[in-house]
Amino acid sequence: MMKTGIPTLDDHLHGGVPQGKSLVYYAHPGVECNVFGMQTVHRAVSEGGHGIYVTSSTDPRMIRDQFKEFGWDAAEYGDRFVIVDGFSGLIGADSPEQYVVSNPDDIESLTQSIKQAMEGAYEPSVIVFESLSTIMDLCGEDETLDAIKEWNKYAMLYDHVVVYNFTAWPYSEDTLAHVKGDICNSVILIGGITEKVIFGQYFGVKKIDWDEITKKCVLFKVLKPGGIRVYLPKILVTGPFDAGKSTFVHALSTRAVSVDRLGTTVALDHGHVDHRGFAADIFGTPGQQRFDPIVKLLSGEAMGIFLILDSANTDDFVRARQMLDITETVGLPVVVVANKQDIAGALTPEEIRKELKMTNDIPVMPAVASSREGVFEAFDVMVERVLEANSR
Amino acid sequence: MTYNLGISRIDDLIGGIKGGTNIMMIGPPMSGKDDITNIIAYHGLINKNAAVIVSTREPGNNVLDWFESRDLSIPPDHIGIVDCVTRTLGFGAPDTENIKMASSPVDLTGIGVKISQFFERFWMEMQVKETRLCINSLSTILMYSNLQTVFRFLHVFTGRIKAANALGVYVIEDGMHDDKTIVTLKQLFDGMIEIKGDDDGYQMRVAGLSPKPTPWFEYEIDGVNIILRG
Secondary structure: OOOOOOHHHHHHHHOEOOOOEEEEEEEEOOOOOOOHHHHHHHHHOOOOOOOEEEEOOOOOOHHHHHHHHHHHHHHHHHEEEEEEEHHHHOOOOOOOOOEEOOOOHHHHHHHHHHHHHHHHHHOOOEEEOOOHHHHHHHHHHHHHHHOOOHHHHHHHHHHOEEEEEEEEEOOHHHHHHHHHOOOOOOEEEEEEEEEOOOEEEEEEEEEEEEEEOOOOOOEEEEEEEEEEEEEEEEEEEEEOOOHHHHHHHHHHOEEEEEEEEEEEEEEEEEEEEEOOOOOEEEEEEEOOHHHHHEEEEEEOOOOOEEEEEEEOOHHHHHHHHHHHOOOOOOOOOOEEEEEOOOOOOOOHHHHHHHOOOOOOOOOEEEEEEEHOEEEHHHHHHHHHHHHHHOOO | EEEEEHHHHHHHHHOOEOOOOOEEEEEEOOHHHHHHHHHHHHHHHOOEEEEEEEEEOHHHHHHHHHHHHHOOOOOHHHHHEEEHHHHHHHHOOOOOOOOOEEEOOOOHHHHHHHHHHHHHHHHHHOOOEEEEEEOHHHHHHHOOOHHHHHHHHHHHHHHHHHHHHOOEEEEEEEOOHHHHHHHHHHOOOEEEEEEEEOOOOHHHHOOOOOOOOOOEEEEEOOOOOEEEEE
């Protein structure tokens, strides 16, 4: 199996892409697609494998720069990373690459270079096409479809995995149906959430022919550096006054801001989390009763809730339950964070569960937010819960 | 939602351009199309519109310099430039607040992504709903990609302009393409800014945005103003 390196995608593919199989990242126009192929080849090469990158619309030097923007240094890959240059020939530029397509608008010329690169690979590799749609634009739709069949067959002989980035411009219905349907072993749909403009991006498995398909879509963001991150647009952090909500938001975030007065949150805390392939925007509420209307406002469209408690202050537990009710987010994943575990008299997570009369399906996670202890473990559990809830 | 071009007499004659309009600007080389495009963008910016300029001939920094050198009091964060040139020159410049790099004029996928990112930023983060998209120029894109490819690209993005109630201006060189190319592309646009003339002087008119075309006007570019004569 060759892992794609895209967070959560390998789980949906049941471990990755088997050797000799093909995958197409099928993207709507205007949605980021190329980074999927780049991240996939980066993953393969950084794990000690070999990668071939077929460029069609970008100077190979710029390809290496693009990798660098994501924090992936192609120079470190050495000769395990090879570029088939299908661009320089278009603009009549010289190319220092080992494999250069002399006539990028001639599919035979392209096929010849690709086959040479496949034969020249030391061992089963991943071959990523920067832009199948550009090849289609240059060489023709039918010609390209025929060539894909040939490339896939050839790759199968050498146990290579072939990955295509494809932007679904308004080609003929037949062409789109083939790309989306029968020409590759798997199809990952990459789309945009659109209301007047595209304001969010998602991916999901459309087809795999080696196992059962789990049809669910995942929101994502592209970070530089970092690459693709599964994205949770809104996680609420609530709890009684002085439970440590702001401390928790700041401890978890790569960047955060609080609207507070004399150290007490009076409007909200906002933080952006980037952790182990997941990105999230988290919103902390005020804890004082007089700000309850704000809590309700902030909770709209949340995907999950952290309920932060001061583990030693049992007097506030009733208020904690009350705040959970105010959010009016019944059914959403809740993770209770038993904060301030380091102070005298702190109850254990199990004792807190009993006090709160919470069922076993709600995780209670021990933490000391001031020293960032336990905060990322709580976040991991939240991510797991949110993904689980979305797959139902 | 209506837009203007910032060319007062023509704006008066056509009576405002409704949101979602796509305009082709066609004219001979050296007739000042780059300036006219920037001036149309500028007149949006002074009215708190946002502007996305796709530059296929000039590096993004030069386009930005055009606005900065004129010392215009416009909100700089309302300008987005998709630079299709710098990376083809072999410079690995990173994206900045105002300039996003496309790999080359062939990279229509990348150009489309960068346009969408600017629209998302203006619409969702900055809540600026009136946006102008200027592509300068389609002729360069047509040098690298065939008509059908460019048509498909424009089909998607003229549609997005309509959906977003934005204004699209697409520049094309007169005399560089055959009639079939122009006729094919014309189908996608609601109106045209036509430019004709020679070194002795140029004239412009607008067609398709009012019941009948405006008269031809001789014009002169003076800073950020287009002065019409006649």
